[in-house]
Amino acid sequence: MSYRSTNLVTGRQLRAARVLAGLTQKTLGAALGVDERAVRFWERKHDRRPTSAPNDARIEKALLDHGVILFAEPTPGARLAERPCR
Numbered sequence: 001m002s003y004r005s006t007n008l009v010t011g012r013q014l015r016a017a018r019v020l021a022g023l024t025q026k027t028l029g030a031a032l033g034v035d036e037r038a039v040r041f042w043e044r045k046h047d048r049r050p051t052s053a054p055n056d057a058r059i060e061k062a063l064l065d066h067g068v069i070l071f072a073e074p075t076p077g078a079r080l081a082e083r084p085c086r
Contacts, residue, residue: 007070008056011045017078018043021066031062 008014018028018039025043029036032055042050051059060070067081 007072008051008060009049009072009076010047011043011050012047013070013076013078014039014050014059015043017063017068017070020078020080021063021068023066028059028062031065032058 018025025039026036029039063070064081068078069081070078
């Protein structure tokens with residue numbers, strides 16, 4: 001059974017988390033092994049789920065590795081981890 005993140009819920013949330021992590025679309029894409037155009041496409045889905053299930057966990061882990069935690073409740077958002085999870 002594959003893991004499906006329930007914390008990544010909007011493209012706007014993805015963009016906010018990426019910026020909070022200090023990453024560009026290019027560097028996040030490189031961390032995920034995708035082109036920066038994929039990251040740009042995901043972020044343009046403002047209020048919709050940005051990616052398919054296989055990418056959700058990879059994105060969440062990449063952001064966590066850069067010290068950012070995603071959450072879906074009470075509203076979709078991102079915050080800095082207490083300390084980087086490297």
